[in-house]
Amino acid sequence: MEFHKDVLNIDAEKVCDTICTQIRSQLKNDMHKTGAVVGISGGIDSSVVAALCVKALGPKRVFGVMMPEKDSADESKSLAEVLAEHFGFDTTLESIYDGCEGLGVYNKRDEAIKQVFPDYQPTWKSKIITPTNLLEKETFNFFTVVVETDTGEIREERLPLKPYLQIVAATNYKQRLRMTTLYYHAEKRNWAVMGTGNKDEHMQGFFVKYGDGGTDLKPIAHLYKIQVFQLARYLGVPKEIVDRIPTTDTYSSEVTQEEFFYGLDFYRMDMLWHAMENNVPKEKAAEVLDLTVEQVERAFYNIQRKITATEYLRMEPLEIKG
C-alpha cells in the first residue's frame, strides 16, 4: 500500500455520515434505546462523540454529564459547558468528589505514594509518567511517580510494583464512579451510554476496564487520535477544545497523555501504528517520518507490546468450557 505523510487524512464528511447512521441504527435496532448519554470532560474525544450524537440524534436526545473531582482541572468543566452550549444539548454537573472521599480514593493513593516518598503530604501535587524516549531506546514501560512539594520542589522516583498497582487501583475508582453515574442518567431515560475512547486508547489499553471502558457503544474506537482531531474540525467543535493538549485529568499535577502513556506524539505514533498494521516496510516508514529504521523498529515493538499486554482489558468475562 502507498504510505505517505497524509495517509491518515480522512474524508470527514463520509466518516461522520457512516458513524451517525450506525449510531441511529445501533441504538434503535440493537439496543432499543432512544437517546445518548455522554460524559463530557472538555477533552477532544468526548466533545467529538457528543457532537456526533447531536448530529445523529438531534440535541434533545443527547445528555452530557460533567463529573469533576478534586484533581480535575478547572477548565474541564468550563470547556464542557462551552461544548454543550455550542451544540445545544442539556447537561448536569455530578461531582464525584464525595464518592471518591467516601471510598477513600485519595487516602489510598496517598498511602501508596508514601511508600516511595515517606514525607509526602496530601497537599503536594502528584502524577505518574512513563518514559517518553521510546524512539531513542528500547525500554520497558515502567512508571515514575513525580511529586511537587508545597515549596515547588519536584521529586521523582520509579514506582515499585506494589505502590504502582495501588495508585492505579485507587485512581481507577474515579473512572468507575463516572461509569455508574453515566448509567444512572442513561437508565432513567432508557438511553445508552456512549464510549469516548479512540483507537489509540481502545487498542493500546489506555482506559479503565468497567470504567471509561464500560459503555454501550464506541463510536470513535476505530479512529486514530489524529483522525479524531480532523473530525472535530469538521464537526465545528470549539477551537479552545481542539487546541487543548490532551491530558489524563486524573492526577493533581497536570500530565499529558503522551507522558502518561503513549511516549510519542500522536502524529508519529498513529503513522507508525498504521504502517505496522499495514505491513509497510520499515525503511519506507522511516523515510516518510524522517526516522531511522531502528527507531521505527522500537516504535513497532512498543506499540505491539502494549496491544498484546492489554488484551485482558478488552476481554469479556471468560466462562469455563467443557
Add this chain to the structure above:
Amino acid sequence: MDKDTLKKEIREFIVDTFLFGEGADSFTDTDSFMQTGIVDSTGILEVTGFIEEKFNFSIENEEMTPVNLDSVDNLVTFISKKVNG
C-alpha cells in the same frame, strides 16, 4: 553466586510466580518473556522487585531494558555484571 545457581534461582522465581509452578520446560533460557507471553509489562516490575530485593542493588531507569531483563540469560548476565561490578 555462580551463574548456574543464579539461573536456577531466576527460573524458579519465574515458574513459581508466573506459571503457578508448572511448565518449567515451556521456555528456554534465551526466550523473551514478553514475546512468549510469560511475563507482561506489569510482571517485569515484579521481576525487578525480586532482583533488587534478592541481590540487594538498585536497577536504574536506563537499565529497564529488554537487553537486561527480558530472558533468563539476559537476567543472568545483567545481575552478574551488577553484582560483580
